[in-house]
Amino acid sequence: MKIVRLLAVFALYALSMQILANSTSDLGSLGTPDIDDIEYPDDEEPSERELELGKILFFDTRLSRHQNQSCATCHNPELGFSDGLANGIGSGGAILGRNAPHLYNLAWSVSFFWDGRAGSLEEQALGPLVSELEMQMTPKDVVKRLEEVKFYRDEFTHIYGEISFENVGKAIAAFERTIVSDNSAFDQYLAGNKSAMSPSAIRGLNVFVGKGRCTKCHDGANFTDDSFHNIGIDNQDDGRFEFDKSVQFKGAFKTPGLRNIIMSAPYMHDGSLGTLEEVVEHYNQGAAGVKNVSPLIVPLNLSIQEKADLVAFMAALTDPVVVQRPSIPK
């Protein structure tokens, strides 16, 4: 009897080891982002001075009409570069139409905003400034406000030759490219530290690349295909379709990267899901019956354990980026 019990324990141990051993296989393109793969505008890395200017602009409320909001209001470093709200709030108090996305590892991205309407980080950085609902400025207002400050006059002249709206975008984008998260438990696990991730997170990784079908969209070093999918959140928002009338883009939104995702709740383009558990359950259900839903979204039949493991794996993608808030020039 004792021998049988011992054999059973051994068999269970061997099985669990098999599961863990499988964890590093077939990860597809998942990996740790490579700084060398960042493509800078004109292949020129920014100077320290440009980065500091961009950082100060990012936190300066002068860039909003009522001087009550900066980029960091909706993309707050302490809230996972998001704002903790389902939908953001504009400088004039208007409720915005979509959830504020996080800013982690956008240096590797090629399209921006939930609908991908900006083709560069420079273009994206300027969008909210002149949005009628968000910061409610005009390019002229922005330049005028900055010209009143000696620090900005000096820095823009030194770095770019002049203050211009376009150069404001360059500086903010340069800073945003430094928001890099690449040393999570998952990255340490990939680097060979097999105890960096919990057994639950390792099982979650297997579900992530396998039964969970997550890598159909959340692939690559930043866990995004930079593509647009209708994932079955039915809220009458056409998403990408507004800019490209191809039928597959009806209700489709950009796949967000998942690094530090546990820090930027709530989730989805409308902020309608409050927790990662709800997100996993949404995909588990498969959005059956939702019009125009992507064929990639199908019921998953995940067990309670598998769902918990998936969340544990996403938590293992956490590597916070600490940003010291700068003094804003008078």
Place this chain on the structure above:
Amino acid sequence: MIKRTLLTFGLCMVFDVQAATLTGELSFVKKPPFVGILYAKGGQGPKAAELDQANKVFDKKVVIVGQNGEITFKNSDEFQHNIFANDPNSGVKFDVGLMNQGQTTKIAANWSENTLTRIGCKIHPKMRSYIANVNSDAYQVLPFTKKQKSYSIELDAGSATTFVLQIPKYDPVEVTLSPGEVKSVEVLYKGKLRANLSLTLK
């Protein structure tokens, strides 16, 4: 016997003249860009070319086709793709529409010769490749990687003496060489030095 020897010698001489080889090196001063193509001026270029897609990437960084040649796009991926071009530098625009797994579609490269056109996928914006529309029968594709700064050039140049290096967004470089001549030129991007190209025609 003497006739045969002379004929053989003559053929060897002809072969020797036509079998010029271009060698050299392209060395970047910073991180290299995505891809380049070096080609000899003259010729027709390939009449047909093929580009496939799998795992959300194109199987070639650049596909070479002569003017009015035909390009076949394939989709071997499990994902849908939609290849398009809207390149302001070459002026080329097209959209082949949605392609499911296993589907192929063809387009005619009926635009200006000696152009480099960026193509992508509307569904997967990170996918990129280029169509080099060149009238040349001797070319070398240079698929750069970020970690490697120097690349060897070795091209069976035939009787060509003028060569062009094209890199997307960079200023094109044209070099004319006499047999035995060695030349070094600067490769510029918006007027800034990005690489040095040394070529020898043997």
